[in-house]
Amino acid sequence: MFMRAATVSRFGGPEAVEITKVPVPEPGPGQVRVKVAAAALNPVDAAMRAGVFGGTGERVGLGWDVAGTVDSVGPGAHWSPGDRVIGLATGHHTPLGTHAEYAVLPADGIAPAPETLDDIHASALPLNALSAAQALDMAGLRPGQNLLVTGAAGGVGAHTVELAHHRGLKVTALASARDEQFLRSRGAEHFLPRDAALPSAAFDGAVDAAVLGEAALAPVRDGGAYVGVWPGQEPAPERDIRVDALDVRADGTRLAELSRLADQGIVLARVAGTFPLADAAAAHARLTEGGLRGRLVIVP
Ligand SMILES: NC(=O)c1ccc[n+]([C@@H]2O[C@H](COP(=O)([O-])OP(=O)(O)OC[C@H]3O[C@@H](n4cnc5c(N)ncnc54)[C@H](OP(=O)(O)O)[C@@H]3O)[C@@H](O)[C@H]2O)c1
DSSP states (O other): EEEEEESSSSOSSSGGGGGEEEOOOOOTTTTEEEEEEEEOOOOOHHHHTTTTTTTOOSSSOOOOOEEEEEEEEEEEEOOTTTTTEEEEESSSOSSSOEEEEEEEGGGEEEEEEEETHHHHHHOOOOOOOOHHHHHHHTTTTTOOOEEEETTTTTHHHHHHHHHHTTTTTTEEEEOOOOHHHHHTTTOOOOETTTTTTTTTHHHEEEEEETTTHHHHHHHHEEEEEEEESSSSSSSSOOOTOOOEEEEOOOOOHHHHHHHHHHHHTSSSOEEEEEEGGGGHHHHHHHHHHHHSSSEEEEEE
């Protein structure tokens, strides 16, 4: 049996995305195969396509996020065909990703899909919501402490704002002025437009989803916490600030919690538009233009 998948064999711009015909993958021990209903497009997919993570010239599959239905279950994987799930398939050099008709994932990396969301919205959750939750874990702040979130209107940033608010943190969101109302509605207590001068040493911690580096470290107080989103690009530690960088990992248990929080309206899935799998290159081109609010979603 064959299927279509978005892959890249020569790194480059959006035109490097190819729709290839490949054998439908089989789940191994501890894995499930998901019939993909929707799969969000993230900056990491664009980075893989562009060769940011390198590679040795073999074909690379695109797509980390997925929503769909369990279709085949490998030995020891405790799911049933027909289960409606969401999942995260990480990996910078895998031959197949989720921008395909079927995807194989570790069984412990998927979770029940939110009951109140359609597949398109559900597929926008895993990478961004898990990143936000894991970045907050790394920051390690207590309820009542102050958190700065840069890039707050983006996929990771907005979930960081709402989850931090849910944990009882006082959140300051840094984003474009047009996003102020939205971010206050998601739980930001304070708002800073992106060209504002940042107060120095004012926050217990920062999650730097806009990759501002030193500019986001300076507003953190001595002994606070800074969490970046590009391992290797975080600023040098100073003033006893703990400097960490997120490297998101699949976590089905945590994803199930986030799925429940989505059903409760605490985590909001945002979708900017959909593209058929055949037009995946056009979706990459639109992502590259910037200015989106919400994820673009590939529909096979
Ligand atoms: N290491 C990991 O495990 C991991 C996991 C997930 C994501 N990431 C990385 O995290 C970053 C954010 O991901 P994302 O999905 O949230 O991206 P996104 O949806 O594109 O959001 C990025 C946001 O940052 C904003 N921004 C850019 N420059 C800014 C500035 N100077 N001040 C304030 N806001 C600014 C953008 O606003 P405009 O649209 O107005 O420009 C946009 O809203 C990406 O680099 C992604 O690759 C890393």
